[in-house]
Amino acid sequence: MTRLLIHPAKDSGGDRVKTWRALLAVLTAMFLLVQIAYHTGAEGMRSRGGTVVSFKRGIDQQLFAVGPDIAVAVSRGSVQSADGELPLLIPRRVAFPFSALCGVYEGDGFIRDPAAARALTGYAVSVQPHPIPGERDRVTVQMPVSEVAARLRPLSTCNESCTTVNAAFPLLYAALLASGPVVFLRSRRRGPAEA
Secondary structure (H helix, E strand, O other), X not given: OOOOEEOOOOOOHXXXXXXXXXXXXXXXXXXXXXXXXXXOOOXXXXXXXXXXXXXXXXXXXXXXXXXXXXXXXXXXXXXXXXXOEEEEEEEEEOOOOHHHHOOOEEEEEEOOOHHHHHHHHOOOEEEEOOOOOOOOOEEXXXXXXXXXXXXXXXXOEOOHHHHHHHOHHHHHHHHHHHHHHHHHHHHOOOOOEEO
């Protein structure tokens, strides 16, 4: 009686594990490269092929604490109105992982108590009614930006540009890490079988 040994194909489980680890290394390298570029102030990234990825920093803003549950937003781009009126917003904590990657607070709509903001800033506060009933009115303060920076404490601000840049990474890591146990279990399957 002849014994026949069946050997695994060239694409064995070990190769799958190597591929999985390589994908993890490439994803981590991309993540670190994007973080370094973004947090050192780059406006975007360019690949060898000329593809440009913009971080869209023109819509970013810095929040400054006026008082409990009141923050003034200073635009970093062209969004700030020309007459110097700065929006008064409610600072809200953002969820992980964005709080760790981008900043802790974001503006969550306009405040509801303009009188409190007037008392805390000492500057004129204006209210522009929202055209849709039930929506929050636009509340602004006429405070010079230089005065905001000198008097108020900056908050760790989570900007839309940062959340946009980082939105895909948690999903990619989750998919890759979820596939890890399957790859490792399949690579541990029995070796050569006897027939």
